[in-house]
Amino acid sequence: MKLFFHNFLYSFKILLRNKVLVFWIMLFPIILGTFFYLAFSQIEKKESFEAFPIGVVVKDNSIMANYAKNVFQELSKDGQDKIFQMEYMSVLKAEEKLQKKEIVGYVICSSSLSFVIGNNGIYETILKTVVDQVMEEFAIYTTLLEKNEGNKKMDKAWIEKTGKEINTILQKSFVSLIDDSPSKLSYTMIEFYSLIAMTCFYGAMLAMTSVNKNLANMSFVGKRVQVSPTPKFHLIFSSLLASFLIQIISLIGLFFYTTFFLHIHYGEHFLWIVLLSLFGAIAGLSLGVFVASVLKSNENTKIGFLILITMFGCFLSGMMGITMKYLVDKNFPIINRLNPLNMITDGFYSLYYYGVHGKFFLNLFSLGCFSIVLIGISVWVLRRQAYDSI
Amino acid sequence: MTVFKTYLKIFNQYKLIVILYTVILLVFAIFQMKNNENSLSFEAEKPNIYIDIQDENIGLTKNLVDYLSSSTNVVLVDDVSDALFFREVHFVITIPNSYRKDLLSGKNPSIHYQSTNDYQASLVQLLLEKYLRIQSIFLSSLKEESKTILSINKVLEQKATFTMNTHLDTYGLTKAKNYYNFANYAILAGLIYVVCVLNSVFRDEKILKRTKASSKNFKTFNIELFLSNSIFAILLWGLYVLFSFFLVGNVMFSIHGYFYIFNAFLFTMVSLSIAFFIGSFLKNKEAINGIVNVIALGSSFLCGAFVPITFLPKSVLYVVRIFPSYWFIQNNELLSTLEVIDSSAIRTLFFHFTILFFFLVFFLILTNILSKKNLQKETI
Numbered sequence: 104m105k106l107f108f109h110n111f112l113y114s115f116k117i118l119l120r121n122k123v124l125v126f127w128i129m130l131f132p133i134i135l136g137t138f139f140y141l142a143f144s145q146i147e148k149k150e151s152f153e154a155f156p157i158g159v160v161v162k163d164n165s166i167m168a169n170y171a172k173n174v175f176q177e178l179s180k181d182g183q184d185k186i187f188q189m190e191y192m193s194v195l196k197a198e199e200k201l202q203k204k205e206i207v208g209y210v211i212c213s214s215s216l217s218f219v220i221g222n223n224g225i226y227e228t229i230l231k232t233v234v235d236q237v238m239e240e241f242a243i244y245t246t247l248l249e250k251n252e253g254n255k256k257m258d259k260a261w262i263e264k265t266g267k268e269i270n271t272i273l274q275k276s277f278v279s280l281i282d283d284s285p286s287k288l289s290y291t292m293i294e295f296y297s298l299i300a301m302t303c304f305y306g307a308m309l310a311m312t313s314v315n316k317n318l319a320n321m322s323f324v325g326k327r328v329q330v331s332p333t334p335k336f337h338l339i340f341s342s343l344l345a346s347f348l349i350q351i352i353s354l355i356g357l358f359f360y361t362t363f364f365l366h367i368h369y370g371e372h373f374l375w376i377v378l379l380s381l382f383g384a385i386a387g388l389s390l391g392v393f394v395a396s397v398l399k400s401n402e403n404t405k406i407g408f409l410i411l412i413t414m415f416g417c418f419l420s421g422m423m424g425i426t427m428k429y430l431v432d433k434n435f436p437i438i439n440r441l442n443p444l445n446m447i448t449d450g451f452y453s454l455y456y457y458g459v460h461g462k463f464f465l466n467l468f469s470l471g472c473f474s475i476v477l478i479g480i481s482v483w484v485l486r487r488q489a490y491d492s493i
Numbered sequence: 494m495t496v497f498k499t500y501l502k503i504f505n506q507y508k509l510i511v512i513l514y515t516v517i518l519l520v521f522a523i524f525q526m527k528n529n530e531n532s533l534s535f536e537a538e539k540p541n542i543y544i545d546i547q548d549e550n551i552g553l554t555k556n557l558v559d560y561l562s563s564s565t566n567v568v569l570v571d572d573v574s575d576a577l578f579f580r581e582v583h584f585v586i587t588i589p590n591s592y593r594k595d596l597l598s599g600k601n602p603s604i605h606y607q608s609t610n611d612y613q614a615s616l617v618q619l620l621l622e623k624y625l626r627i628q629s630i631f632l633s634s635l636k637e638e639s640k641t642i643l644s645i646n647k648v649l650e651q652k653a654t655f656t657m658n659t660h661l662d663t664y665g666l667t668k669a670k671n672y673y674n675f676a677n678y679a680i681l682a683g684l685i686y687v688v689c690v691l692n693s694v695f696r697d698e699k700i701l702k703r704t705k706a707s708s709k710n711f712k713t714f715n716i717e718l719f720l721s722n723s724i725f726a727i728l729l730w731g732l733y734v735l736f737s738f739f740l741v742g743n744v745m746f747s748i749h750g751y752f753y754i755f756n757a758f759l760f761t762m763v764s765l766s767i768a769f770f771i772g773s774f775l776k777n778k779e780a781i782n783g784i785v786n787v788i789a790l791g792s793s794f795l796c797g798a799f800v801p802i803t804f805l806p807k808s809v810l811y812v813v814r815i816f817p818s819y820w821f822i823q824n825n826e827l828l829s830t831l832e833v834i835d836s837s838a839i840r841t842l843f844f845h846f847t848i849l850f851f852f853l854v855f856f857l858i859l860t861n862i863l864s865k866k867n868l869q870k871e872t873i
Contacts, residue, residue, distance in 0.1 A: 123779045134787055138794040146804040152615040186619075201658055204830070216653040223663050225612040231655060232616060236623050238651040243630055246644055250634070272633045277601060278625045280618075283587075284607045288578060410782070423521075429579035433571075456578055 106333060107341045114316070114345035118309055128309065129353045132302040133360050139298065140365040143291040154179070155226050156188040158197040158209030166259065168212040171237050175210065178233065186233060210234055243269075287370075287455055290425050293448065295367050296455075297422035300447035302357050303383035304413040306350035310391025311405055313342035318395070321402065339485070343388060350384045370455045375463065379454070382470040383447040389477040390443070396481040416444030446470045496714060500721035503694045511687050515729065518679040522672065522733070523740065540613035541566045542584040543573055548592040553632075556642045557588065557624060560649065564620050573607075583613035586621065596628075597638060624649075661832050665744035670829035672741055673753050676733050677798040677818050680761050682789035683729055684768040688722050689781045692772030711864050719769055719857070723762070730761040749828050752842060756828075759849045760821040766856035767817070773860045774867070792818040802826055817852040820845045 159175050161168055179189035197209035201221045208220035208230050218234050220227040244265055315321040317338050319329035328338060361367040369376055394405050419442050421428030431439045439445040450466035542565045548554045570576040573585055585607040595602040608614040631644045734754050738745050771784060793799055795809055796818040813819045824845045831838050
């Protein structure tokens with residue numbers, strides 16, 4: 104036991120003194136998390152609807168022009184229904200502002216409505232929808248006038264009277280719209296989940312370094328270890344425990360930093376989050392042991408291989424754009440079912456979006472299976488390993 | 494020529510890793526552009542929605558579904574919740590069982606919806622509310638279903654005339670902008686990695702001592718090494734320019750396209766000077782990957798290469814002016830909005846070019862100062 108603790112302590116010290124490992128496991132996730140935060144902190148806020156600037160040009164005093172003027176005024180008043188920041192202006196001024204991109208477009212109100220836009224996008228589409236709506240509302244009045252009063256000419260008084268009647272109708276009979284939108288729709292969370300997955304799997308480098316230290320074909324220390332009478336299981340297990348501890352420390356650091364400094368809310372299922380992180384860390388560790396024991400190559404190739412697997416797994420699980428995760432989940436589900444980094448990302452996503460749900464347990468189970476299979480193969484490769492004296 | 498010949502030998506030794514790294518970055522750039530392309534056409538067109546029709550699809554129910562189908566993209570998805578979270582659909586509408594029957598019997602049925610609460614979702618809500626308002630007005634005054642449907646559709650035919658006050662190829666220019674913005678990462682990462690890997694051979698202790706002992710002036714040595722590296726930089730730039738012709742299309746043959754190409758060239762040279770500066774003091778090969786990731790990823794995230802610049806916080810945009818990437822991306826953004834490249838636009842573009850040029854000179858001077866100090870410090 105004393106020897107076990109001795110080896111654990113020295114493995115821990117050796118790993119912590121490896122500056123490159125410490126950078127990738129402890130510093131890089133924090134740096135990347137900061138970049139994510141700075142780049143994505145406003146993205147969802149800026150995507151939610153905000154009133155945008157338009158110009159209104161009133162050309163004459165026709166009924167339509169006055170009607171449209173009133174509608175745009177209503178839609179520019181502060182409150183929930185505000186769509187525009189409207190300003191009355193001349194055509195010349197409107198053209199100038201459109202050129203300078205100070206307004207999205209301008210509406211010309213006369214006996215008919217027309218509008219001018221400077222681009223092709225969602226603001227312009229909304230403006231078009233509203234202008235069409237004004238035309239349609241006006242057509243309602245025309246239809247009602249034809250149906251109810253034959254050839255009577257439309258005037259301001261009639262519009263006011265009919266408008267009141269329409270409001271009464273709408274108060275009495277209207278299909279109500281009930282909002283059932285989920286409260287948690289922040290898709291940028293996927294970026295942070297994939298960051299945690301990445302940290303768990305960078306832990307594979309720790310495990311690999313620890314195992315390499317005990318392999319005779321990897322280093323001089325390994326050769327000495329191989330000829331020593333100490334049980335190999337004790338040596339490898341204590342080294343892996345030290346790697347696991349460092350991995351846990353780096354994960355705690357990442358959670359602490361993202362929660363308290365970047366204000367990322369991982370949700371209320373704290374214990375399940377901890378459990379998933381532990382499973383993720385073990386999966387990362389098992390990959391490291393697997394690569395160290397199965398891949399007969401030098402350390403740099405092994406590290407390159409681990410970084411490649413981790414980055415490709417992160418890419419498929421949505422780190423470089425969440426669309427990728429969704430596309431793979433939807434079109435090639437087997438790939439992400441086998442991708443351990445996606446198991447972690449998807450587990451966190453399930454917890455955040457669905458709560459403690461079957462999908463979460465499926466990911467936990469998959470991670471467990473992944474770890475057991477890799478560790479099983481590694482043990483099989485490492486056991487009773489012997490070298491001939493040449 | 495000695496430095497150049499040695500450089501070529503080293504390049505030959507590392508050619509596999511250099512090609513691999515360049516190809517990976519190029520694939521990333523192509524994929525990223527294809528990804529942006531989807532979101533680009535998506536926004537300009539109709540928003541995606543999902544309709545769960547629990548009622549019989551006839552009469553007023555069918556008319557509502559037809560209207561929504563004509564003004565939005567109705568898509569079929571397996572998992573509605575996932576589709577909403579990942580923004581494949583922006584609005585989910587559930588038309589309840591007996592919706593039509595309730596309407597015709599004067600009851601007020603409810604329609605449940607789920608929304609992503611963004612611009613696309615707001616547009617769908619606007620369209621839906623408008624339709625339901627017209628339907629209520631006609632149904633209460635006409636009572637009959639067929640007449641109501643006829644009147645609703647007649648009113649919905651009304652469309653205002655509009656003029657698009659631009660001849661800009663918005664689609665093509667935005668594609669060019671997205672491609673060259675991403676090239677910020679690809680060029681910077683590619684150059685830092687390759688230049689640092691190749692220059693680290695010259696930084697090997699034994700070779701460094703031999704170089705110091707030689708009669709060659711450190712300035713001449715640096716210039717020769719920089720020029721040797723610039724061959725790779727120009728090849729890399731040429732590769733990205735070549736692909737932009739295939740991926741972006743016609744815009745690249747316009748004056749806008751030529752400015753994009755020149756802007757990328759200047760940025761490539763600035764990136765080379767940054768890479769050369771880092772390569773002049775970096776001894777540890779294992780640290781190269783870390784440096785590439787921090788510098789290239791950092792400046793790309795913060796300057797708007799990955800995320801549209803309009804989504805970045807103002808404070809961040811203010812601080813990142815100290816990075817060359819900011820000025821490079823500013824030019825790309827400006828070019829995508831210019832109807833005509835007039836004198837005022839050229840002034841702004843050249844102001845940004847001048848700043849990029851100053852960065853180039855600054856990093857070259859810094860490299861020379863550092864080389865001189867190293868020489869003085871380490872000479873025994």
